[in-house]
Amino acid sequence: MDSGQAFLDLGDIGRAHQLITEGEGLLPPARDKTRGVFLAYRAASYLDLKEPxxxxxxxxxSLxxxxxxxxxxxxxxxxDLLPRFQHYQDAQGVPELLQLAAA
Incomplete structure (x- = not known):
């Protein structure tokens, strides 16, 4: 998963998603905090791709x-990602996320 984050930082989002997904699948439940962090990183990378x-x-x-x-x-x-979702309020799942975050 750390390699996936490195690829995100380098802008290779496709490779990053592959590595992060593989890493998440290997995490035991005791590493849920790490899973949450990488889910947030994945969300950011999808926003970079304009895939809300x-x-x-x-x-x-993640939340x-x-x-x-x-x-x-x-x-x-x-x-920290919520302002980036404001542009996509009509996209599936975005209103629910914003409502959840406000609760």
């Missing part, structure tokens, strides 16, 4: 997980 639907899905999953396990860093990562 999968971005909203990843951000929502729900973060709240369930008490991971304020994950919550903050999603909160």
């Amino acid at each position: 639907e999968p971005a909203a899905a990843a951000a929502t999953e 729900l997980l973060a709240r369930r396990i008490g991971a304020p860093r994950c919550v903050q990562l999603v909160d």
Whole structure:
């Protein structure tokens, strides 16, 4: 998953998504905080691609997980993305994410 983040930083989003997805599949439940962080990174990368639907899905999953396990860093990562979702209020999942974040 760290390699995936490195590819995100380099702008190779396709390769980054592949590595992050593979890494998430290997994480045990005890690493849910790490999963939440990388879901937020995935959401950001989808926003970079102007794909708001999968971005909203990843951000929502990250936020729900973060709240369930008490991971304020994950919550903050999603909160930091919220302004970028304002441009996509008609996209599937975005209104629900914004409502969840406001709750």
